[in-house]
Amino acid sequence: MGSVGQPPAVVAGAAAGDKEEVTVYVKAGVDGERMGACPFCQRVFMVLLIKSQYNILRFKVITVNPAKPPPEFKALGLKHVPALIHGDDGYDALDDIIQYLDTKFPGGGLEYNNPDADLATKDFFSKFCFYIKAVNQDPSKLDQALQKLNHFLEKCTSITNGLTNGDTNHENGDEDDHLHEDSIQYMCSDHLTHLDCEVLPKLQHLRVASKALKDYDIPTYLRGFWRYLHAAYTHQVFVRTCPCDQEIILHWHDRPETPKLSHKKHSVIAKEKPKYSFDVPVRASVVTVVDE
Numbered sequence: 243m244g245s246v247g248q249p250p251a252v253v254a255g256a257a258a259g260d261k262e263e264v265t266v267y268v269k270a271g272v273d274g275e276r277m278g279a280c281p282f283c284q285r286v287f288m289v290l291l292i293k294s295q296y297n298i299l300r301f302k303v304i305t306v307n308p309a310k311p312p313p314e315f316k317a318l319g320l321k322h323v324p325a326l327i328h329g330d331d332g333y334d335a336l337d338d339i340i341q342y343l344d345t346k347f348p349g350g351g352l353e354y355n356n357p358d359a360d361l362a363t364k365d366f367f368s369k370f371c372f373y374i375k376a377v378n379q380d381p382s383k384l385d386q387a388l389q390k391l392n393h394f395l396e397k398c399t400s401i402t403n404g405l406t407n408g409d410t411n412h413e414n415g416d417e418d419d420h421l422h423e424d425s426i427q428y429m430c431s432d433h434l435t436h437l438d439c440e441v442l443p444k445l446q447h448l449r450v451a452s453k454a455l456k457d458y459d460i461p462t463y464l465r466g467f468w469r470y471l472h473a474a475y476t477h478q479v480f481v482r483t484c485p486c487d488q489e490i491i492l493h494w495h496d497r498p499e500t501p502k503l504s505h506k507k508h509s510v511i512a513k514e515k516p517k518y519s520f521d522v523p524v525r526a527s528v529v530t531v532v533d534e
Contacts, residue, residue: 395466
């Protein structure tokens with residue numbers, strides 16, 4: 243068991259001494275120390291980081307091997323990660339964790355009400371899971387789910403010499419897809435909401451694992467999709483909580499019914515210096531993250 247090294251184990255607001263500390267346990271990586279690849283762990287990590295930036299709470303992240311949980315898990319009857327402990331309260335069901343954080347520590351701008359966004363994001367992860375486990379190489383169902391998501395993202399984003407907050411302005415007469423880092427839009431707002439914290443980690447798993455294990459490339463013509471990922475790749479909350487590519491690949495390699503790497507390839511990937519797929523196939527800035 244070890245504390246996450248990047249970002250720091252304890253993330254605090256300006257008045258950290260006055261805030262209650264929450265401990266969240268996430269899946270450890272192959273080295274037993276860094277954060278492993280679990281989209282549900284990253285979701286909770288993102289929510290906590292956002293709330294801490296609003297000085298609502300401070301928190302500690304501890305990486306654990308789910309097969310060898312720490313003593314405090316047994317004391318509170320916890321069995322899974324992500325798990326959250328706050329005082330005498332402990333939760334290891336994802337929905338319970340999110341509900342507890344919003345009830346006990348309200349705020350952070352995470353709430354949203356957008357049934358169309360919920361509908362657009364409903365199918366892509368299940369289609370990805372089916373595709374990566376299936377023996378056949380037909381990605382048509384996954385393509386359809388991504389096109390559905392892309393249609394929503396293109397519809398809700400107006401392009402005016404970069405990404406805007408949803409307003410259309412044609413004064414410059416330039417409607418290309420050049421991205422402007424200062425003006426980005428997420429699934430329901432110009433800032434991250436609960437839906438983004440749920441969707442973005444899953445999209446990163448889809449992108450990295452599908453390419454590594456099935457040689458599947460997300461179509462470059464899905465411009466709304468790639469603009470959305472670019473928004474994530476330029477936001478520190480996502481970047482600081484995202485596991486490296488190697489952890490994502492090994493996470494899916496180790497799951498039942500997924501394509502397997504050779505023992506040699508698995509060993510090489512496990513020992514590689516962490517790298518991150520934060521590039522996008524449009525005119526946009528490429529984010530590079532290097533672990534020190």
